Amino acid sequence: MSLIRYESQARAPLVEGNKTYHDVTEDICRPVEAKPSKLWWVGFIISLGLLGFGVVSIYMDIVYGTGQWNLNKTIGWGWDITNFVWWVGIGHAGTLISAILLLFRQGWRTGVNRAAEAMTIFAVMCAGQFPIWHMGRVWNGFFVMPYPNTRGPLWVNFNSPLLWDVFAISTYFTVSLLFWYSGLLPDLATLRDRAKLKWSKFFYGLASFGWTGSTKHWQRHEALSLVLAGLSTPLVLSVHTIVSFDFATSVIPGWHTTIFPPYFVAGAVFSGFAMVQTLLLITRKVLGLEEYITMEHIDVMNKVIVLTGSIVGIAYLTELFMSWYSASPYEWFAFKENRLNLNSPYGWSYWLMMGCNVLSPQIFWFRKMRRNILVTFFMSILVNIGMWFERFVIIVTSIYRDYLPSSWSTYYTPTIWEIGFYMGTFGLFFTCYFLFSKFFPVIAIAEIKHILKKNGDSYKAGYSKEEMESYDAFEHEQSHHH
Amino acid sequence: MNVKKFVVGNFYEEAVLFPAVTKVRRAGYKIHDVYTPFPIHGLDKVMGLKDTDLHIAGFIYGITGTATAVGFITWMLAYDWPINFGGKPYFSLPAWIPIMFELTVLFAAVGMVLTFCWLCQLAPFVKKDHFNLRSTDDTFTMAIECTDKTNEAEAIAFLQSVGAQDVEIQHREADWWIGRYDRETVRFGKKVPQI
Numbered sequence: 001m002s003l004i005r006y007e008s009q010a011r012a013p014l015v016e017g018n019k020t021y022h023d024v025t026e027d028i029c030r031p032v033e034a035k036p037s038k039l040w041w042v043g044f045i046i047s048l049g050l051l052g053f054g055v056v057s058i059y060m061d062i063v064y065g066t067g068q069w070n071l072n073k074t075i076g077w078g079w080d081i082t083n084f085v086w087w088v089g090i091g092h093a094g095t096l097i098s099a100i101l102l103l104f105r106q107g108w109r110t111g112v113n114r115a116a117e118a119m120t121i122f123a124v125m126c127a128g129q130f131p132i133w134h135m136g137r138v139w140n141g142f143f144v145m146p147y148p149n150t151r152g153p154l155w156v157n158f159n160s161p162l163l164w165d166v167f168a169i170s171t172y173f174t175v176s177l178l179f180w181y182s183g184l185l186p187d188l189a190t191l192r193d194r195a196k197l198k199w200s201k202f203f204y205g206l207a208s209f210g211w212t213g214s215t216k217h218w219q220r221h222e223a224l225s226l227v228l229a230g231l232s233t234p235l236v237l238s239v240h241t242i243v244s245f246d247f248a249t250s251v252i253p254g255w256h257t258t259i260f261p262p263y264f265v266a267g268a269v270f271s272g273f274a275m276v277q278t279l280l281l282i283t284r285k286v287l288g289l290e291e292y293i294t295m296e297h298i299d300v301m302n303k304v305i306v307l308t309g310s311i312v313g314i315a316y317l318t319e320l321f322m323s324w325y326s327a328s329p330y331e332w333f334a335f336k337e338n339r340l341n342l343n344s345p346y347g348w349s350y351w352l353m354m355g356c357n358v359l360s361p362q363i364f365w366f367r368k369m370r371r372n373i374l375v376t377f378f379m380s381i382l383v384n385i386g387m388w389f390e391r392f393v394i395i396v397t398s399i400y401r402d403y404l405p406s407s408w409s410t411y412y413t414p415t416i417w418e419i420g421f422y423m424g425t426f427g428l429f430f431t432c433y434f435l436f437s438k439f440f441p442v443i444a445i446a447e448i449k450h451i452l453k454k455n456g457d458s459y460k461a462g463y464s465k466e467e468m469e470s471y472d473a474f475e476h477e478q479s480h481h482h
Numbered sequence: 483m484n485v486k487k488f489v490v491g492n493f494y495e496e497a498v499l500f501p502a503v504t505k506v507r508r509a510g511y512k513i514h515d516v517y518t519p520f521p522i523h524g525l526d527k528v529m530g531l532k533d534t535d536l537h538i539a540g541f542i543y544g545i546t547g548t549a550t551a552v553g554f555i556t557w558m559l560a561y562d563w564p565i566n567f568g569g570k571p572y573f574s575l576p577a578w579i580p581i582m583f584e585l586t587v588l589f590a591a592v593g594m595v596l597t598f599c600w601l602c603q604l605a606p607f608v609k610k611d612h613f614n615l616r617s618t619d620d621t622f623t624m625a626i627e628c629t630d631k632t633n634e635a636e637a638i639a640f641l642q643s644v645g646a647q648d649v650e651i652q653h654r655e656a657d658w659w660i661g662r663y664d665r666e667t668v669r670f671g672k673k674v675p676q677i
Contacts (some may be wrong), residue, residue, distance in 0.1 A: 210608030
């Protein structure tokens with residue numbers, strides 16, 4: 001750690017436009033303090049509409065049961081679990097940015113981490129809906145908790161991956177929320193100290209917990225962030241690993257494979273970064289934050305997308321090879337007939353997945369494409385469609401033809417209430433995101449100020465390497481001076 | 483009501499603040515606190531604050547979580563109501579590793595955040611004073627506590643001489659919300675670092 005660490009002049013500045021500390025505060029607080037734009041209202045109302053559709057769909061599910069969905073004895077898992085895995089995966093990018101990149105000391109994370117963490121929390125909230133409402137008799141949902149009960153007490157099965165999921169997802173949500181909110185405290189205090197309206201004084205006064213910016217508090221805050229990052233890093237890897245165990249520990253051909261944990265984690269980060277791109281490209285434009293979420297940020301995230309997309313591609317090929325090499329006729333059938341065969345009922349979904357996830361991101365090997373906003377936006381949508389189909393392929397194509405051909409279910413299409421439920425989670429996600437972008441600073445103000453003097457436009461050029469080194473030496477001396 | 487007096491000065495450059503802190507401490511003034519809009523690495527060291535032990539607390543919470551998971555699951559599945567899952571042993575530790583890990587993380591994270599809030603006395607509805615509203619924006623605000631022996635005019639002049647701006651006297655109720663719960667400073671050594 002140093003007062004001002006030297007950053008190579010070859011690296012592009014992460015904050016453009018010769019900002020001072022005060023400019024940073026003004027720029028990031030402006031959207032919060034201004035009245036919401038018409039565009040915001042339009043987006044918010046559409047989101048609320050989708051949320052309403054979701055509420056009706058869940059109502060139908062509660063009243064008439066999961067029979068409202070087109071699941072049957074062969075395809076017991078369909079859209080519902082596909083959506084669950086998809087949403088959980090999206091959350092992973094936020095934690096990667098906020099935690100893993102903090103440990104790796106990647107300066108560029110500061111521009112995007114706040115929004116990405118918010119995305120994580122909302123995505124996990126959406127993911128959680130699916131297992132909850134899939135329970136059918138949701139009023140008995142508390143049965144998953146190990147509490148002393150009058151049924152024995154009969155305890156939950158701690159050997160089951162589905163119970164691991166309950167613990168993993170709830171821990172992930174709690175820790176992400178704490179990490180996000182503890183990071184927000186100083187910024188909420190900034191808003192509190194600037195507030196002019198009565199309600200905002202009250203709201204930010206309440207929300208900022210009385211933060212003052214005391215040096216001792218900052219010292220503890222830094223320690224807290226670092227340890228939370230250290231905890232979140234294995235946590236985020238564990239979450240999608242455990243999600244993949246839901247499949248990998250079973251004996252279904254197409255699921256029963258040891259490659260699943262790393263393959264799921266890479267896919268999760270891949271789809272999550274695509275969603276971060278989708279959200280931030282809109283956010284930076286609508287809120288006028290192009291100087292903080294720069295082309296450099298978009299470029300770097302596209303590099304992550306091509307990297308993780310290629311890892312996912314290698315995983316697809318490995319999985320395919322292993323199913324043939326295993327010499328298990330059932331494994332090979334699942335791949336050859338249910339997936340590779342374009343004429344099979346779901347063959348198209350396998351090739352759609354391959355095209356969206358493996359081939360199309362390769363475009364990002366070109367710097368020009370990485371720095372093209374339209375291409376990036378289009379790709380971010382494409383990747384998320386591809387990743388949704390990945391989960392659909394894994395789930396449906398593995399089970400629609402099981403060991404007994406007489407019970408093969410030739411076609412599975414979702415009902416309107418399955419679609420409505422999925423749309424409803426989009427509503428929930430975007431309603432939360434719109435509220436977040438209105439009431440909270442979408443960029444971490446304090447963290448931007450912290451990197452401003454080493455990554456800011458004007459400062460970066462202003463310091464010579466020798467000057468920076470003298471700061472470093474000073475800092476080093478200080479740290480050993482007790 | 484116990485009212486305390488503070489000499490408050492503002493800084494706008496880290497390069498001015500650091501030597502100023504050193505000089506103020508060397509002159510024998512008692513720095514109540516320095517409020518900054520973002521973490522400034524090394525400032526705690528210059529102010530002579532001890533390192534925080536928050537990570538140790540985190541470690542203890544973490545192993546408490548692990549122990550809770552192992553203890554409870556063992557008791558439930560191996561003693562209280564053993565169930566035969568596919569002929570596997572009642573005490574099947576490898577299958578419990580995921581939940582042991584999750585509870586470790588959960589306990590450590592929740593415990594640390596609560597401890598952090600408790601140590602810093604942060605909670606909803608808590609109101610504290612940091613002398614200058616701009617210190618959450620772009621200003622580094624230093625508050626020096628006045629004792630009976632402090633000559634105020636001298637302190638103001640001294641603070642101005644080390645680069646502080648808008649130096650003034652402020653009165654605050656010495657209640658817990660401005661009180662220092664951070665009395666853990668180390669004694670100021672002979673060797674004074676220079677920037």
